[in-house]
Amino acid sequence: MSHTKLLGPVARFGSRYGKGIKENLVEIEKKYRNKKLKCPFCNNISVKRLSYGIWYCTHCGKKFTGKAYSIQ
Ligand SMILES: [Zn+2]
Structure with a gap:
């Protein structure tokens, strides 16, 4: 018990x-x-995460790599 x-x-x-x-x-x-992030190229809050560590800015069209959940 x-x-x-x-x-x-x-x-x-x-x-x-x-x-x-x-x-x-x-x-x-x-x-x-x-969450959208600030683009380091054009400073607009228009960066989307495409996939793990890959980011894309819908404003200037730049695609770049970063950390999984943040750019810096
Ligand atoms: Zn941009």
């Missing part, structure tokens, strides 16, 4: 904690995917 009393809340906390981290990562990914 004492075993179930001890394991119950810990197990529940563990799964909730893991789920929370997963949801946070999805939120971060969403946030950065939709």
Whole structure:
């Protein structure tokens, strides 16, 4: 009886904690995917992430590489 009393809340906390981290990562990914960044060439906020580390400015048409989620 004492075993179930001890394991119950810990197990529940563990799964909730893991789920929370997963949801946070999805939120971060969403946030950065939709966020437009400032172009280092024309200074307009029109840089979109094409794919992992590749950026494209819709204003001046420049394509350049950077970090996965930010230019600098
Ligand atoms: Zn530009």
